[in-house]
Amino acid sequence: MYIALMTTLLLLQAASADVRNTWPKEYAKKDAAAFAAEFEEPSRPLFRYRAAMAGLIGVRPGMKVGEVGAGSGYLARYIAGKVGPEGHVFANDLEPKMVEYMKARAAKEGLSNVTAVQGTATKTGFEAGSLEAIAAVYAVSFFDDREAMMKSISDSLKPGGLLLVVDIPSEQVNGRIVGIDADDVIALAAGAGLKRERENGVVPGHFALIFRKSAEVAEH
Numbered sequence: 001m002y003i004a005l006m007t008t009l010l011l012l013q014a015a016s017a018d019v020r021n022t023w024p025k026e027y028a029k030k031d032a033a034a035f036a037a038e039f040e041e042p043s044r045p046l047f048r049y050r051a052a053m054a055g056l057i058g059v060r061p062g063m064k065v066g067e068v069g070a071g072s073g074y075l076a077r078y079i080a081g082k083v084g085p086e087g088h089v090f091a092n093d094l095e096p097k098m099v100e101y102m103k104a105r106a107a108k109e110g111l112s113n114v115t116a117v118q119g120t121a122t123k124t125g126f127e128a129g130s131l132e133a134i135a136a137v138y139a140v141s142f143f144d145d146r147e148a149m150m151k152s153i154s155d156s157l158k159p160g161g162l163l164l165v166v167d168i169p170s171e172q173v174n175g176r177i178v179g180i181d182a183d184d185v186i187a188l189a190a191g192a193g194l195k196r197e198r199e200n201g202v203v204p205g206h207f208a209l210i211f212r213k214s215a216e217v218a219e220h
Contacts, residue, residue, distance in 0.1 A: 020142050032101035036072035045204045046137055046166070050078045052202045056210055057133040057164045062086040066131045066156060068124055068149075069093060069139030073102035073116065079135075080106075080114045090126050092119035122148035126156035133162040138206070141167050141180040146188055154192035160215035163194055166208045182207045 027035065040047050053075060059065060061084040067076045069092070076091035083089060091114065093099050102116035117125040122145050124134075134153055143149045153163060168179040186196050186209065194211035202208060 020144050027095050027097065032072070032097045035098070036074075036101060036105075039072045040074050045206065047074055049203045050075045053135060053137065053164065053166060053208070054079050054082060056200055056202070056208055057135060057162045059083060059133070063132050064088050064130060065090070066124065066126050066134040067091045068119065068134060068136040068153060069142065070102060070116075071098055073098075073105060073114070075135060075137060076102070076114055077106065077109065077111060080111050083113065085113060088113045088115065090115050090117050090131070092117040092125050094119050094121065121145055122152060124149070124152045124156050128155050129158050131156050131161060132158055133164070135164045135166070137164075137166045138168070140165050140185060140188070141170075141178070147191060150188045150192040150194075154189075154194055154213055157213045159213060161213045162197075163189065163211040163213070164208065165189070165211070166203055166206050168206055182209060185209055 042048065057065070059079050059082045061082070063083045064087060065079050065083060067073075067079070067089065070076050071093060073091050076089045080087075080089045091102055093102070093116075096118065099116045099118050102114070106112075106114040106116065119125045121143075134157060136153065140146065140150075157163065165185050167185065170177050170179040170181045170184075182199065189196065189209075189211045194213055197210045197212050200208040200210070
């Protein structure tokens with residue numbers, strides 16, 4: 001199932017040179033629960049290595065963490081268990097039915113420290129300067145307006161906050177480029193005031209980049 005899902009995602013992303021976010025067409029085909037089952041397939045590396053990804057941003061009790069493009073919210077729910085009742089996780093997605101799914105799933109599992117947020121193509125929907133860390137897992141390569149979204153992510157972080165980007169290197173599929181190269185992510189982050197700290201290859205087939213927002217608050 002994992003291979004089938006990856007093939008579908010690559011073909012979707014290759015469908016248009018101008019529109020990177022091809023998820024709406026795919027989401028129209030099935031309900032949210034069906035997608036959650038695919039996203040949370042035990043053999044899928046992004047699901048299997050969620051503990052490792054949380055570790056890359058130093059998740060600890062009491063933290064306020066965000067996730068961009070959270071899908072079914074599997075990583076957000078995992079992080080919620082680590083930040084505990086004194087912490088909070090804000091998980092956004094562009095697809096309304098996935099946002100509703102995350103809300104229902106959190107309520108069902110008694111996770112009062114998870115808030116699902118409706119994002120847009122240019123805004124996270126998170127409060128400015130409110131989060132100590134943000135994760136964007138297989139999301140940046142689908143941003144239609146990468147510069148605007150990266151700026152919004154940076155704006156959502158507290159000074160000194162961390163950003164984790166996990167994605168796949170760019171490749172040609174059906175004559176089009178899908179994914180995004182690590183160097184391009186680094187350039188996007190730098191343009192939004194985020195400095196690369198380190199890189200990790202813990203998730204098979206993916207790169208993981210960790211960035212930090214300057215701890216200095218600019219004077220206006």
